[in-house]
């Protein structure tokens with residue numbers, strides 16, 4: 001099944017504040033200029049390219065966090081433009097896990113509360129949440145850190161909490177924006193191994209954005225993007 005199908009996707013960011021002042025009127029950033037990309041179920045793919053090339057923008061659109069300026073985006077065969085806000089929120093909650101570069105952990109919640117948060121949103125009961133929590137905590141080596149708040153964890157540990165939070169829903173698709181940025185190479189490698197293992201055992205589809213050579217080496221497909229356009233798309237056999 002095609003999990004993500006982008007056709008001629010265009011994304012322009014306007015600069016409304018300046019436009020109102022009249023000085024930079026009509027100035028628009030063309031973040032994506034006609035991107036067509038398909039990702040099949042079970043892919044372990046990286047999107048690479050220089051800073052500002054449109055990687056995060058693409059992941060946000062694939063994750064239904066923002067609207068397109070042109071083209072179409074289908075998620076699991078459904079055109080996102082045709083879905084209501086409610087339907088989009090449901091799709092995000094149920095099928096998509098996000099790992100953001102800035103982690104986006106909730107500071108007042110403990111590690112385990114942060115990890116279980118998506119399951120609370122899905123309305124699972126306490127018992128079910130506990131049952132799912134244990135293996136995820138173990139897989140990410142977070143035993144003993146369950147009660148700590150994000151500020152009491154290292155960058156790598158916070159990243160692992162963010163990954164655990166994305167994994168606990170068992171989403172079909174995980175979108176990870178620079179998942180190894182700010183991590184030392186050993187921690188980065190460990191995290192990639194965890195993700196690869198999930199990909200192999202559960203068939204979870206992964207799409208990362210990255211600057212990191214190591215991530216590109218792990219990926220079975222590397223899409224190069226530059227100035228909002230696809231420059232290369234290379235697959236290698238596993």
Ligand SMILES: Nc1ncnc2c1ncn2[C@@H]1O[C@H](COP(=O)(O)OP(=O)(O)OP(=O)(O)O)[C@@H](O)[C@H]1O
Pocket residue numbers: 013014029030031049050051052053054055056057058209
């Ligand atoms: N909310 C926004 N408003 C205006 N311009 C934006 C916005 N978000 C991104 N941009 C611009 O769109 C372009 C693409 O940005 P994007 O964040 O997708 O790049 P990126 O490839 O993820 O870069 P990086 O590697 O630095 O994270 C850049 O020129 C950026 O300045």
Ligand SMILES: [Mg+2]
Pocket residue numbers: 055056057177209
């Ligand atoms: Mg980015």
